[in-house]
Amino acid sequence: MPELPEVEITKRSLSKQILRKKVSSVTIINPELRYNINKEKLTLLKGKIIKKIIRRSKYILIFFNDTNVLLIHLGMTGRFYYTKTNGRKFNTSFYNNTNIINKHDHLKIKFGKFSLIYNDVRKFGFIKRIQKKNVVTSNHLSRLGCEPLSNKFCFNYLKSKILNKKSSIKNLLMNQSIVAGLGNIYVNETLYFCKIHPEKKGYKIVDKDIRKLISVIKKILKNAIIAGGSTIKNYHNSEGKKGSYQKNFHVYDREGKKCLRISCKGKIRRIKRSGRSIFYCSKCQT
DNA sequence: CGGGACTCCTGAGGGC
DNA sequence: TGCCCTCAGGAGTCCC
Known part of the structure; x- marks a missing residue:
């Protein structure tokens, strides 16, 4: 879960x-x-x-x-x-x-x-x-980093953490000592909404996009909590209820499907990095 | 040290 | 039916 x-x-x-x-x-x-x-x-x-x-x-x-x-x-x-x-x-x-x-x-x-x-x-x-x-x-x-839903998780904080990093932004956001609580699904979704390619290096992320990352992460997490989380493969919460945020996935587990941006005709791609899947739109995420 | 790859474990699903 | 392969929401460890 x-x-x-x-x-x-x-x-x-x-x-x-x-x-x-x-x-x-x-x-x-x-x-x-x-x-x-x-x-x-x-x-x-x-x-x-x-x-x-x-x-x-x-x-x-x-x-x-x-x-x-x-x-x-x-x-x-x-x-x-x-x-x-x-x-x-x-x-x-x-x-x-x-x-x-x-x-x-x-x-x-x-x-x-x-x-x-x-x-x-x-x-x-x-x-x-x-x-x-x-x-x-x-x-x-x-060693945990900021709670993404706290006020401490802001532009200055994230900028300081990715400023000189050669790692991909995908790996940086998955790093629990930078953002505490994000995982594969929500990072993939975040990068889609920010139109950032998952393999873009941390130091190449511009200020405008750092601000965007902050607001999108907070928004996605809040919405996912409201939806009761995401339920995959019939897992459910301890009260036997299923979350419904998986209905909102825009890239995760959508390999080969059309990008949901009306103005974009791209297809969702899946690539593997150290055994894990990255989903992204090859056209609008740059 | 930073950064990437591998590892733990079980089950589901697809191809043949 | 069954075998083999790949894949899965995480993170500690190992190696260069």
């Missing part, structure tokens, strides 16, 4: 469902993830109450009523869902009506009448228990 909008939607769902709830048990179903789940550390969360849930870049941080914090990254296929733990039905459609362990489930956190399950097909995500005082200095969070 996971670029900034999808992680934000996941975080909002978690806030709605588990904030102020007390952990009644923790079960490790399959510890194998990017970093194996530490059973001893996680089971210590039993009895703790969730006080705060925040998102930083593509990470989710769950703060408990002591010094414990869960640091979560969804990788490529990580997702949460809920399941009821007694016979009664919930009056929402958020919950699976079963107690069955599904394939690729890794962790189950029970909150009295329902449980939160972490499921991750490709195991690129992780869940770590860390201490509150180590949040800022954690290897994962300490």
Whole structure:
């Protein structure tokens, strides 16, 4: 699921469902993830109450009523869902009506009448228990750049980060120490709307285009969050709902199709760079 | 050090 | 049906 909008939607769902709830048990179903789940550390969360849930870049941080914090990254296929733990039905459609362990489930956190399950097909995500005082200095969070939806993400900031860079603007925008939270889809879409070729070097981006990048990134991310994120291959958020921003894709996964700019007769191209796809209009992105 | 390529893992889908 | 290949929303690591 996971670029900034999808992680934000996941975080909002978690806030709605588990904030102020007390952990009644923790079960490790399959510890194998990017970093194996530490059973001893996680089971210590039993009895703790969730006080705060925040998102930083593509990470989710769950703060408990002591010094414990869960640091979560969804990788490529990580997702949460809920399941009821007694016979009664919930009056929402958020919950699976079963107690069955599904394939690729890794962790189950029970909150009295329902449980939160972490499921991750490709195991690129992780869940770590860390201490509150180590949040800022954690290897994962300490090197992150600006939140693109914050006021700090502005012309001067982005200009300073790409000024002398020989990397492509596509790679620079994907770099989490420059913009924290963008991924392949939203970078491809951003560059399309800015009419910038993805392989244009950072130092060649003119001021006008840097301003444009700032405003387009903010706009796309806001719209994607409003749309509930993007849903690809039937992934869905933890409340079982699908995002709809994929309907707005202008270049991503549109190889061979016509450019959607009325004045442009170009076709969308796909090229591969270090194993990842770049989609762009070969005519209007220069 | 900067920058690019490779790697972890599983499943879906296309071609033959 | 099945085999083989490619591809997938991320990011840490390795190498030049």
